[in-house]
Amino acid sequence: MGGQVERWQYLNPGKTLAETLDISHTTLLYVEGVTVSFDGFRALNDLSFYVDVGELRCVIGPNGAGKTTMMDVITGKTRPDAGYVFFGQSINLLELDEPRIAQAGIGRKFQKPTVFEQHQVYENLELAMAGDKRVWPTLTARLSGAQRDRIDEVLGIIGLRDHAWRPAGALSHGQKQWLEIGMLLMQDPLLLLVDEPVAGMTHQEMDRTAELLLSLEGKHSVVVVEHDMDFVRSIAKRVTVLHQGSVLAEGSMDEVQHDPRVVEVYLGE
């Protein structure tokens, strides 16, 4: 990983690793100077992005801005060409693979809902449940009473109690979205990355999702990517606008809405 650091330093001359680490202790996630290119096309361009402990952050931006790619980098799906991703003060996420990152406490809901279609809803939640996920413990695992209660509770939260024993593949698109959120809850992560959670939901469902995400605030850090501005407005304290792979603006919903550059990106050209 020395190579990563050196490359990063080259992009940020004058700063050392120690200095970068020594920022406010309330910060949970550090994304620093991350660049990702696909065949020369920069999907992320020297992106820097920070999330505080317990914060609920919304990320908006036009299609192709790099929102999903940013999540890919954080969760280990995509390796950046340059930059630096830290979880807390000490965990270098670029050194970890996807399962370790998940175990470190980062959960993710995908833009395109992906659940285990052959498994029942209940089993989906069971698999996602936080716990020892090594091979042998998984082989011998038994559900304890507390764990059953937790699954039942989450089933209630996501409104799928009646569907608990149906295969997930049989659910509707919106229900799959809920199930994925439920899996995220079962993981009980420190940081939730939620990519377009309300696509395909009714207004009522949206409200419930907003409620749910707000209820997580404080205990968990949540990053929500969403195109639906009403939804964003209903939950957002701080909003980050991504454009062409870097942060264009950051602030409260009102601030960014009136930022002329943001207006131009959304309306202009």
Added chain:
Amino acid sequence: MGIVKALKGDTGGQVMLAVLLVVTLVVPVLNLAVPETSFWHVSTYTVTLLGKYLTYALLAVAVDLVWGYLGILSLGHGAFFALGGYAMGMYLMRQIGDRGVYGDPILPDFMVFLNWKELPWFWNGFDMFWFAALMAILVPGVLAYVFGYLAFRSRVTGVYLSIITQALTYALMLAFFRNEMGFGGNNGLTDFKELLGFDLQSDGTRAGLFMASAAALALGYLACRMIVTSRLGRVAVAIRDAESRTRFIGYRVERVKVAIFAFSAMLAGVAGALYVPQVGIINPGEFSPLNSIELVIWVAVGGRATLYGAVVGALMVNYGKSTFTAMFPEAWLFALGALFVLVTLLLPRGIAGWLPARRAG
């Protein structure tokens, strides 16, 4: 308790095990106790044939475990089977002692023939049954572990993985054909005399091997059921259906894969070790890619991801093969080829797919 849980809801498996139990108890009696003249007598030839089929069935169960539940279409399981067989063959070879053609007390005939002066180091220990039995399990297991570690770590999946497993067995076949390897080259290992002091030609030994094969099949089946009904089994299916998603909820996919793959290879090794004393020979032909891919079709015929389907498929296809090749030797390859095409096209869930009471999916 664990057994009961493992078989819960597995009607096919319960029926299969019940039939197996009856056959295991009845056939040896009909063979040993009923006079040859009687209508009810079962010939030793049939007993051995059945025993051979049972080892194939165990092999098929091993393949179904990785293919049906983990989505790994291994075209190299014949190699693990053959390795188990070679381990047993080496033991049987050393049991021959000085009764070989050349009468050398230590060296097997083929080594005398090659003018070798001493036993290669890796033949040491194979004069002890327990060691050979251990090796029959460990060697395939370790090979599968190393191979799986390399392949799964680099995230080789799908047809890539299939062809690489085929390359593995192909490479082993080439290697075992070489005399210098010290496994009898072309001719392999044969002319066995006895196992644990029992004459391999005697009816009693044959019946005993048959019963051992049945027991191995039953145990192997139960072990696989326990795996697939555990949470690990559900993780395996999750990997089969959405590998990358499974990673994001925190499972080390490659470890799960390598563990189940290696376990499956060990089962195949056990099957091979039981197969060799019954057929009396093991040669590099067992590594041929055709063998490995043929056994995949047993599983496909029986029905994937059911385990008992693998048993049914292995028995049916092999029974069919025996009768078919006896009647129309020319046409067997046509039939086998057609079986491949028809099962994949028309019967994707195999015979088990006809049976009701299968969980949705």
Added chain:
Amino acid sequence: MILAGMTWWGTAAAGALEEALPGLADRAFPAKQQAVQALAATGDSRALPILEALLAGDLYTREAADPPLVLARPSAAGLRLSDPLTGVDLGEVERATVKKIPLNNALRTALRGGIAALTLSSPDPAVRSRAAKDLMRDPSPESVTALRARLEQEQDAAVRTTLVLAVAVADLRVGTPEARLAAVATLEGSLYPEARNGLTTLIANETDADVKAAAERALTAIDARLTWNARAETLFFGLSLGSVLVLAAIGLAITFGVMGVINMAHGELMMLGAYTTYLVQQALPGWVDYSLFVAIPAAFIVSGLFGIAIERTVIRFLYGRPLETLLATFGISLILQQLVRTTISAQNVAVENPSWMSGSLQINPALALTYNRLYILAFALLVFVALLLILKRTALGLQVRAVSQNRAMARAMGVRSARVDALTFGLGAGIAGVAGVALSQLTNVGPNMGQAYIIDSFMVVVFGGVGNLWGTLIGGMTLGVANKFMEPWAGAVLAKILVLVFIILFIQKRPRGLFPQRGRAADG
């Protein structure tokens, strides 16, 4: 003297010939030897058959008859005689009436030298070259003289090279130390086996330290050049194997790259191509030299149609299920094998090589490239380029690339993906057929021939990277060359195993091969 013989052909020299001839009948060996040398010195072309006859034991003397020297060949009654000079038939006689001229070793040596000196002046350059080579095998001071003399007037460049070599080799054996030293210098770097042999013998027997040291140096230089030639030859064999791998893999690369399916019957489609070659040759007996030009399109069509049939009847129902496709096509491969076994023969069939493919291209005395391998190498490149053009320049190619990158999108854009699939599969299969034609020229043609190739060609595709023809080309060539370079020290089987192991390790580092396909579609 020889010069004179050349100038007044048949007049002035004729006298010399007649003068020397009776000497052959002399009882004393030294006299006969002198006569032989005199005959050789005449440079008369008529002397050659006489000396050859003497060496073969066909020259006899007879009492009281003219001419006293006769050629004799065995016949029904005994021997049939003829005049050695004019060739006039002298009738049959019993064996007892004539006497064979006895030979000894010295005389034989003289005869060989004489014959060589005479052939050196033959009007045919090939004969002169051969004579020069004969002379260096067993040189004498006289033959060195003859060679030098010939060298001075030789016009033909190839013959000159041989003569220079021959003079030097002869000098090594019989020359003065200075001449030997000069000869060593001439031979330095020569690739003729005679040069190397001459130097080795010289080093073993040489007493002069300078000459010996020089010879040792020259030998080292020769060996170095020979090593390089051996490497070049191995490289050629490797490229040749590589070209076969490329031919075998490239069709597979297309179907795999575009449709994501492994066609396990690919090897059998190659086999069908090889059998088409066989059938074409059977249908056109006596046209072996041209049959390949018929067989190539025929094989393309036969295998291509089989491919389309396979795609339409089986594969199209299995899209999205690559593992099942693998199994189904494997079943088809079994059926095709058995089909050939029952309809044609279970044995290998004999496919003939056209005459223009036999022989070899002599690069230098130590390196010859066989034409059949050269042609197949060129053919593989030709097929590769043709395919590249089809994919880059034609409408089908555009559609194929579109489908391979995004099937759903291509369909939405109006590409009839079903038709594209069928045609792509047909194209891949057709190329397999064409590859089969090439294979029929290199290996045995039998029902099992295809099986050997599926793993190898898939390895090429894996190594080179899916969906990239260049990857297939470079992958195939690399694997071919690697295989051949490993063979000398590892043996053929071990080399193969090592290549397999290498590929398994290689995909650790580069799971998508040398030239990976990019984009989100590749994420799978």
